[in-house]
Amino acid sequence: MHAARRTLAAAAAPLLIAGLAACGSSEEPAATEQAPTVEETDEEQSPAEEPEDDAEEDSPPAEQPEDSEAAEGSESPEDQEADGPEQSEGEESEDSDDAGETGAAGSGASSVEHLWIDDSWTIEEIDDICGEMDLSPANYSDQEGFFTCGPTAASALACQVEAENLVRCITNAPGRSAISFTSDKAAEDAGAMPANEDALPIQVTLPEGVTCQPISHDHDQHFEDMFSWYSCDDGSELLTDEDITNTFAVEGETWTVQQSVDKGAPEEVVAQTVTFAGG
Template structure:
């Protein structure tokens, strides 16, 4: 080959290599771009159907849903909301003041009810002569024959009795000085007045209490009023005795002793006989003892 043709051959080879590099350059650039953007979403990926593009309106709505509390996370659940509504509007089944429906635990009893006495209990009271009684005057001293003792019908030691059984001086008290007044019939409201230096001396010395006091009168649960009698000469049901007669004709029976007429309890009770029939247990509403 002639020497002069060598440079032209080299030049031709260089031009060919240059053209080849220029032709391959776009492909190299495209590969570099593909490698650098693989982690980013492209519009073509969204349009491919794997994920539909969202509109600005949908994005705003989605953001509001994420910020709003759900039923699980919200402190105001349905139940809490209902409770709040009841508290604000008033539940008709619950009193507005927060109290109960007015029925107390103890059955609705108030302080006045608690202070009131039990209607089934027996009231204990005293009875004495007043201006409505009929008082008979006596000139002699019935106590001079027997002396004076504490009346069995009183809880007070200054109330005494004296005289014969027929005198029926059940309970006596001094009015002034040596002048005494004695109850003789509490149902008829009669009394006897007399002077008794004998009883005054005995009272000043001091009278001894011989037994537990018994009531002068009793009022039964139906309102019948019964009073003691000084002696018993009548016949009663079952051969029993009666030391108390009632204003309705009934009588209170006992086996023998007057002290066993009453059965202690709340209320006290008695054995009451009507028309001399079998006695029935009857409650005593009021017991009255002689005294003031």
């Protein structure tokens, strides 16, 4: 009996294993049942892909030209090398032009002008101051026919014979003041008067419109015992070591002066305009 039971048990074991396997396989169809879900998902995604295509078709065409322009705008290395020198030359040309303009402005070139008496001036009629004296080339004119005569106090800085024996002389250029008189002597000799190659400005204009004019006497005290032969309308003065001709330092087209304010140490200033008597 025991042997028969063991035999039955041994025979039943494979059946039990097979039954358990059958029970385990009965759970797998649940996973198998989910497979259609994957297929349904694929079917649901396929229509979703079509709207993406439609979205791409409906997208604004402006994005495509940007890509096309970028593609068209791209240059080969040869084209870039060919364009490179032209751009650099253009940039160098602009830089050189700017440098030239900056150099002209920084050079402090002074403007040279001429002025003469007209009807807008204040003209005082006086007696002949030339008399029988010899004429001298005007210190403040660089043109022929301009002269000076008479005493220093008359301040006849630059004179000219204008008609017959009528003489006019500038006495104060910034103030537009002049004198006039008749002189036979001046009428005879003025025509042969040469230009003064060492002429000095009869008026100097500094930055901010400060105007300076020559003076005949220097009786004032100045910084470190220097001298001044030009006074300015703002109270400042132009200093020099002693000689009036050293008031100006001329380099090319630039005229510089030593301007002293309130008797202080002079500062080198570039004259904006230097003016001579003349037409």
